[in-house]
Amino acid sequence: MAITPPENRLWWNEPIERVEIGWIVVAFLWGLFMFFFMIAWHFIGGQNLSTETYRVTPAAYEEKVAAFAEKYQVDDEMGVPIVRPPAGEDVYLLGRLWEWWPILELKKGQSYRFHLSSVDWQHGFSLQPVNINISVHPGYEQIINFTPTEAGEYGIACNEYCGIGHHLMTGRIRVVE
Amino acid sequence: MTDHPESKERQEKVPAMQQLLDNPFLLLFIGITVPTVLYIVWGVMEIASIPIAP
Amino acid sequence: MTAIDASYAGTAAGNFRTCRYTGLKVDSAAQTLIKANAVAAVIFLAVGGLMGLLVALTRWPAVHLLPSEWFYLILTGHGANVLLFWIIFFEIAILYFASAVLLGSRLATPRIAWAAFVLMIVGAVMTNIAVFQGDSSVMFTSYPPMQAAPHFYLGLIVFAVGALVAVGVFFGTLVIAHGERTYEGSIPLVTFGALTAAIIAVFTLASGAIILVPTFLWSVGLISEMDPLLYKVIWWGMGHSSQQINVAAHVSVWYAIGALTIGAKPLSEKVSRSAFLLYILFLQLASAHHLLADPGMSASWKIVNTSYLMYLAVLGSMIHGLTVPGALEAAQRRNGYTKGAFEWLRKAPWGNPAFAGMFLSLVMFGFIGGISGVVLGTEQLNLLMHNTIYVPGHFHGTVVTGTTLAFMAMTYYVLPLIFQRDIIWPKLARIQPYLFGLGAAGISLFMMGAGTLGVPRRHWDMSFTDAILQFELPSGGFLMMGLNGLSAVVASAGGILYILITVGTVLWGKRLDRGEAPLTFPLHKRAATVAEYGSHATVKLPGTIILVTIFFVSFVLYYFVNWKYLSELWLMR
Numbered sequence: 001m002a003i004t005p006p007e008n009r010l011w012w013n014e015p016i017e018r019v020e021i022g023w024i025v026v027a028f029l030w031g032l033f034m035f036f037f038m039i040a041w042h043f044i045g046g047q048n049l050s051t052e053t054y055r056v057t058p059a060a061y062e063e064k065v066a067a068f069a070e071k072y073q074v075d076d077e078m079g080v081p082i083v084r085p086p087a088g089e090d091v092y093l094l095g096r097l098w099e100w101w102p103i104l105e106l107k108k109g110q111s112y113r114f115h116l117s118s119v120d121w122q123h124g125f126s127l128q129p130v131n132i133n134i135s136v137h138p139g140y141e142q143i144i145n146f147t148p149t150e151a152g153e154y155g156i157a158c159n160e161y162c163g164i165g166h167h168l169m170t171g172r173i174r175v176v177e
Numbered sequence: 178m179t180d181h182p183e184s185k186e187r188q189e190k191v192p193a194m195q196q197l198l199d200n201p202f203l204l205l206f207i208g209i210t211v212p213t214v215l216y217i218v219w220g221v222m223e224i225a226s227i228p229i230a231p
Numbered sequence: 232m233t234a235i236d237a238s239y240a241g242t243a244a245g246n247f248r249t250c251r252y253t254g255l256k257v258d259s260a261a262q263t264l265i266k267a268n269a270v271a272a273v274i275f276l277a278v279g280g281l282m283g284l285l286v287a288l289t290r291w292p293a294v295h296l297l298p299s300e301w302f303y304l305i306l307t308g309h310g311a312n313v314l315l316f317w318i319i320f321f322e323i324a325i326l327y328f329a330s331a332v333l334l335g336s337r338l339a340t341p342r343i344a345w346a347a348f349v350l351m352i353v354g355a356v357m358t359n360i361a362v363f364q365g366d367s368s369v370m371f372t373s374y375p376p377m378q379a380a381p382h383f384y385l386g387l388i389v390f391a392v393g394a395l396v397a398v399g400v401f402f403g404t405l406v407i408a409h410g411e412r413t414y415e416g417s418i419p420l421v422t423f424g425a426l427t428a429a430i431i432a433v434f435t436l437a438s439g440a441i442i443l444v445p446t447f448l449w450s451v452g453l454i455s456e457m458d459p460l461l462y463k464v465i466w467w468g469m470g471h472s473s474q475q476i477n478v479a480a481h482v483s484v485w486y487a488i489g490a491l492t493i494g495a496k497p498l499s500e501k502v503s504r505s506a507f508l509l510y511i512l513f514l515q516l517a518s519a520h521h522l523l524a525d526p527g528m529s530a531s532w533k534i535v536n537t538s539y540l541m542y543l544a545v546l547g548s549m550i551h552g553l554t555v556p557g558a559l560e561a562a563q564r565r566n567g568y569t570k571g572a573f574e575w576l577r578k579a580p581w582g583n584p585a586f587a588g589m590f591l592s593l594v595m596f597g598f599i600g601g602i603s604g605v606v607l608g609t610e611q612l613n614l615l616m617h618n619t620i621y622v623p624g625h626f627h628g629t630v631v632t633g634t635t636l637a638f639m640a641m642t643y644y645v646l647p648l649i650f651q652r653d654i655i656w657p658k659l660a661r662i663q664p665y666l667f668g669l670g671a672a673g674i675s676l677f678m679m680g681a682g683t684l685g686v687p688r689r690h691w692d693m694s695f696t697d698a699i700l701q702f703e704l705p706s707g708g709f710l711m712m713g714l715n716g717l718s719a720v721v722a723s724a725g726g727i728l729y730i731l732i733t734v735g736t737v738l739w740g741k742r743l744d745r746g747e748a749p750l751t752f753p754l755h756k757r758a759a760t761v762a763e764y765g766s767h768a769t770v771k772l773p774g775t776i777i778l779v780t781i782f783f784v785s786f787v788l789y790y791f792v793n794w795k796y797l798s799e800l801w802l803m804r
Contacts, residue, residue, distance in 0.1 A: 002420040002486035002497055002558070003333055009416045011500040012195035019772055020502050020553065023779060027549035030783070031542025034790070038534050038610045041794075046802045047611055053526040054230035061230075078699050099699065111802075116526075122374045122459055124618045128685040128704060130800055133617035135525040137459045138376060141230050142526035147802035155702025157695070159618040159687035161370045163377060164300060167692040170700045198504050199417050201405050201426055204511055208430035209437075212468070212515035216536050217438070220464040220519075220528065227527045 049134065049144065056141040058119040065092040065115075069102045077103060082174075090115060091146075093171070095123035095136045097163060100156045100171020106148050108175050114146040124160030127173065133159060148175040247337075250648060251743075252754050253491075256413075257649075260341035261331035261404075265324045265649050267348055268397075269642070270737070272320035275355065276635075277730045279312025284723045287674070291716025292694065292709045299691040303368040306689060308359065310371030314630065315390070315473065316355045321638045322428060322480050323351075323397045324645070329425035329483065330404035332649075336413040339403030343396060350393025357386030370689060372470065375446065375457035384447035388440060391469075395436040398429050420497050420504065421490070424483025427507040428476045434515055435476060438468030460527055464518075471518040474630060478548070479510050481592065481637035485555045488589040488637075491644055492580055494755040495562035503554050509547030513539040520604075523613035530610065537608050545605060552597050552782065557775040559590075572773040583752045588640025588664035592633055595668065599675045600628030602786050612793050614800070620690075620712075621682020628675035631722070636668055639729050646733065647750050652740030656732055657751045663728045670722025674715055681711035683796075 008014060042048050068083065068090070075082040081102040085091050087110035094101050095118040106112060116125060118138040125134040134144070156171035197203060246259040282305045288296040289305075297305060331338040338344060360382065361367040367379035405426070408414060418426070442465040448454045486503070489495030497503045519536030522528050539545060563575030580586045603625040606612055616622065643660065646652055654660050686693050686708040693708065695701050741748060 002490040002495065004419050005414050005416045006420075006500045008500075010189060010191060010195065011417065012192040012198075014499060014501060016499055016502055019557070019776060020499060020550075023553045024502070024546070024550060026783065027546050030787070031538075031546050034605070034609065035534070035538045035541045038538065041611050042530065045611065045798065046804065047614065047797050047800050048530075048803060049524060049611070049614060050803065051527065051529050053227050055227055056230040080700065103700070111804075121377050124687070126618065126685065126687055127801075128702065131616070131619070131683070131685045132614055132800055132803075133524055133619060134614070135522075135617065137463075137526060139458070140227065140460060140526045145804050147804075149801050153702070155695075155700070157685070157687045157690075157704075159690065160374070161303070161372075161689040164303065164368075166303075167299065167690050167695070168698045170695055170698040170702065172700045172702070194505075195417070198423070198508060201402065201430075204426065204508070205402070205430050205433060208511040208515075209434050211512050212434055212472070212518075215540070216516050216518055217465060217468055219532055220522075220536075221461065223528050223532050224458070224460050224464065 052143040054141045055139060056117060058138050061094060061117045061141055062119050065094045068092040094119055096120050098165035098169035103172045105174045105176060108148050108151045108177055111145055111147045114144045115141055116144065117141040121162045122160050123158050123162050126157040126159040128155045128157060130154065135160060151175045151177050252648060252750065255332055256335035258331045258337045261327050261338040262649055264338065264341065264344050265327050268320045268324040269645055271352060272317050272324065273730060273733055275312045275316035275320060279309055279317055280723065280726045282309035282312060284719055287716050287719030291713050293713060294716060302691045304362060304365060307368050307370050308362045311358055311362065314371060318477055318634060319394050320351065322476060323394065325480055326398065326401040326425050326429055329422045330401050333419050333422050334408035334414050336404055336408035336411065339400050339407050344400045347393045347396035347400065350396065351390050354386045354390025354393060357382050357389065361386060372466065375459055375462050378450055381447055381450040384443050384450055388443050388447060391436045391439045398432045401429050420500060421483045421487045423504055424479055424486060424507055427510050428479035430511050431472055431479055431515055432476045435469050435472035438465055438472065442466050460525065463525065464522060467518040467521045471521060472515045474626065475514040477630060477634040481634045482551050484637045484641045485589055485593055488585050488640055489555065489559050491754050492583055492586040493559060493562045493566060495558040498554050498557045498561060502550060506547040506550035509543050513544040516540060517608060520608040523610055524617040533610050537610055548601060553775060553779050555593055556778055557772050560772045560775045572777055576774055582661050584660045584664050585640045585643040585752060588636050591664055591668040592637040592640065595672055596629060596633030597782055598785065599672060600625060600633050602789055603628055603679060606790055606793050612797055615793065615797055616682050618688055619682035620678045620686045620688045623688055624675050624678030624682055627671060627678065631671040632668060632675060636664060636671065639667065640664060642733055643752055646736045646740065647743055650737055651742060651744040652736050653743055653748065654732065654751050655735045655740050659728055660732050663725055663732065667722055667725025667729065670718045670725055673718025674722055677711045677715040677718060681708045684708040686712065
């Protein structure tokens, strides 16, 4: 029994039953497949989170985002600037207690270098309804090469708990044709 | 339980893998080393090598 | 195995009784410590479980019970009490049982074991006080720069140190049992599984100490800054690995209950122990699951770690997924249930809550917790559900339907064999695992469903009513969260029943330490002749083969469905 020492002292020498061997082989090969599929997706797939990251002080990042917003602002909504950067340009978004700032207007099918960081606590970038979820840390600026594939209004929730106003933290990205 | 058949069996060599599995402290050692090296040490090195923003 | 008289043999180094039901020699110091740890575990389960119900009722959009401050406070307490305190106290009880009792040895240094117990209690209470004082609603993860009160961290550190000492007592007991030759040959498989849990626990608790000590110093102002990314990497060395202790512990519990209820023995010691070895080597690497959507970590680090080095620990779990039901099937066929592929399963002791809880735990851990865990832990697929409520859905599948249900099932033998009290209210005890299991399965599945629709985790208001920029999540997400609330009510009913039966049995159950009373839920009378391995026809296991085939097909389908979803996202190169 499983609660008593093995009856056969040299249990390692016992033969393994065919059904066990068969299952081990199947499970092992499936594991190998899943492992190599992750690697393969870097070459064949269109969705790989870039790992391009820099250290940045929150103050420096805030300045960069403010300069970016000022340069390309076209309008505002509820006091939040709406920013329309030219296609292919660097785009900045910052998370802070409790908003994603500013509102971005992007063009469908265009690729952007999308900068993401926080100026205070950790936040969770959660783009809806497409459901893309990325962790955002203060002090680290991550750059993702994004290409929106469909026009429409997208909401950004925060899905990393960031204190008492966590559920108030939202943002917006508008994708136009 | 020190009768004859048992002691005869004892002379048979215990396979190396069974010796490993019967040695809790060796298992403890490898069980700590593998994640410490692959996860913690490598992970900390990754963070340490993040460049400063241009 | 059938010692009749419960004799008390006092020796210089220990005070033993012989269990009338199992023939095991039970050291009285170990017995008392198992009781103490089990009682503490159940108390923290009651507190944390109640908090879980409050959380679920708040997230049920139509009920929305608690105000936001309370919601975040209670959610922090829920995580600490059930994920850490309930489970680790119970695991310490299992470690003492698997070492001292199963090896027939005295427990090493009972005094130090008591000191460990006191430290764990002090730590757990201290953290709870910090949470209830209201300025430590930082969630179980307590990511800096968000800061809790210093005694929040100090409590966790004291608890971790206590647990580490207790794990040391387990290792000490292995040394004593080996030195005093209380057993022949190798340790039993269940003890080996417990050893696996203990080894993972050492890494876990050490990681916790390494990161929480500086965090504590930071909270009292002695360190000026905590790097959030560094914290996250090392913290998850504790946070995720502590759930891997559970996996190793509840797999051992499956084997133990199989042995106790139907006389199951491992199909092959070699295969089952090698599967545990894969856990020892690779399971802890999965801590990287929490950093797949984070900046800074390279794709190679992510892929190597998140896959447990080429899914070798998943291989370990899939092996147990065959060998546990296989051992049950083989035992039931030996017991005479040989018709067709499934007579062994149909005629299993479903009325015995230990067996029922164990089997439900096995199936649901595999299908719900296991498959979702691999999908969630795939480097790119993680983008689809990172930090959505899919994540709690997944880990309620592992920790609640898997670990908690298995530990509840084990309780139905801890009570008669260690507390020596017979289970009261057998009719209610019979339905308890089904009630709890059904509710817990609902919680897991509905949260996973809501997560795929984008519902965020740890979030008080998924309708964003008071946010400046509003948008709506799909209505299906609201429906799922409602069903999650309903399931939580069902699971709570099962949980309350468990607490009542356990407490009632300890206080008022029929005493079993005298007389010749039979157990309400009897142990298996082991067949007189157990077949030598491989010499018998019982290793034909058609039922198990069908079960693992169904599992494998579900796994592969679900895996590829998620890749299809991923391929429809915005392009990221």
